[in-house]
Amino acid sequence: MSALANHAFAKMNGIGNEIVVVDLRDSMGNLAAQVTAEDARAVASPAGVPYDQLMVLQPPRLQGTEAFIKIYNSDGSEAGACGNGMRCVVRRVFERTGQSAVTFETRAGLLNCWQGPAPDLYTVDMGAPKFGWQDIPLAEEFRDTRYIELQVGPIDNPVLHSPSVVSMGNPHAIFWVDDVNAYDLERFGPLLENHPIFPERANITLAHIVDRDHITMRTWERGAGLTRACGSAACATAVAAARLKRTNRIVEMTLPGGKLGIEWRERDDHVLMTGTAEFEYEGRFDPALFASVA
Ligand SMILES: N[C@@H](CCC[C@H](N)C(=O)O)C(=O)O
Numbered sequence: 081m082s083a084l085a086n087h088a089f090a091k092m093n094g095i096g097n098e099i100v101v102v103d104l105r106d107s108m109g110n111l112a113a114q115v116t117a118e119d120a121r122a123v124a125s126p127a128g129v130p131y132d133q134l135m136v137l138q139p140p141r142l143q144g145t146e147a148f149i150k151i152y153n154s155d156g157s158e159a160g161a162c163g164n165g166m167r168c169v170v171r172r173v174f175e176r177t178g179q180s181a182v183t184f185e186t187r188a189g190l191l192n193c194w195q196g197p198a199p200d201l202y203t204v205d206m207g208a209p210k211f212g213w214q215d216i217p218l219a220e221e222f223r224d225t226r227y228i229e230l231q232v233g234p235i236d237n238p239v240l241h242s243p244s245v246v247s248m249g250n251p252h253a254i255f256w257v258d259d260v261n262a263y264d265l266e267r268f269g270p271l272l273e274n275h276p277i278f279p280e281r282a283n284i285t286l287a288h289i290v291d292r293d294h295i296t297m298r299t300w301e302r303g304a305g306l307t308r309a310c311g312s313a314a315c316a317t318a319v320a321a322a323r324l325k326r327t328n329r330i331v332e333m334t335l336p337g338g339k340l341g342i343e344w345r346e347r348d349d350h351v352l353m354t355g356t357a358e359f360e361y362e363g364r365f366d367p368a369l370f371a372s373v374a
Pocket residue numbers: 097132133153158159160161162163164165250251283301302303304309310311312313
C-alpha cells in the first residue's frame with residue numbers, strides 16, 4: 081500500500097505554480113521514505129490532485145532542521161529545488177506552529193526560510209547559484225556559461241539561441257528575448273528540456289529584461305511542463321541577468337502567475353526569493369488512486 085493512501089494533503093499554489101504539500105513526519109515514520117515515482121504520478125493522474133510539484137515532508141535528518149523535503153515533479157521525477165513549493169510549505173508550517181523562521185533540508189542542501197517584509201510574504205534563501213558546466217550539468221565543456229552555443233530553428237536564422245545556464249540546485253537555461261509571449265513555449269520547451277546538451281534535462285525560461293530592476297519571464301519546467309511560475313527559474317534568471325551586468329542584484333520578476341522579489345546577496349552569494357503562497361483546499365488521497373501501483 082502506498083504511503084500516501086488515505087493521507088492528508090494540502091493543495092496550494094505559489095503565484096500559480098501548482099503545489100501539493102504532504103506531511104509524512106508524524107504519521108508514517110520510516111514509511112515516508114517509500115513514496116515512489118509511481119505514487120507521485122498517481123497523484124498527478126486525472127483522478128488525483130493536479131500539481132506541478134509534490135512536496136513531501138519527511139522526518140528531519142539533521143539537528144536544527146524542521147524536515148527533510150522530497151520534491152517530485154508531476155512526471156514522477158525528483159527535483160533538487162522548488163522555490164514556490166518551499167514558500168507553500170513555509171506558510172503551512174508557520175500557520176501551524178507560530179514560527180517565523182525555519183530551516184529545511186532538501187536534496188540541494190539546507191534552506192533557511194523566514195517571514196517576509198509583509199504578513200503574506202515568505203522569503204526563502206535558495207543558496208548560491210552554480211555556473212560550472214559540470215555543476216549544471218552540461219554534456220560537454222563550456223568555459224563561459226553566460227551564453228552557450230545552443231539554438232532551435234534554422235541554423236542561419238534561429239528562433240531561440242545562446243541561452244545562459246545556471247544551477248539553482250536544479251538545471252536552468254534562460255533564453256533572452258524581446259517578448260516572452262511571442263514564442264510557442266509548449267513546442268520548444270520539450271525539445272530544449274530534453275536536448276542532449278542537458279544530461280539531466282533542464283528547466284527552460286524565456287526572459288525579457290525590461291530595465292535594470294525588472295524582468296518578465298515564462299518557464300517550461302523539467303518534469304512538469306508549462307507553468308504559471310517557477311521560483312528557482314526566477315532566481316536563475318535574476319542571477320544570469322546580473323552576471324551579464326544587465327540588471328542590478330535586486331530585481332522584481334514578473335511571471336504569468338504573479339511577481340517575485342529576488343536578491344542575489346553580495347556578502348555570501350546567496351539568492352533570496354520573496355513572494356506569496358496561497359492555500360486552496362485540503363483533503364485525503366483516495367487509496368484507489370494507488371491501487372494500480374500497489
Ligand atoms: N517550480 C519549482 C521548480 C520545480 C523543479 C523543476 N521542475 C526541476 O525538476 O528542476 C520552483 O518554483 O522552483
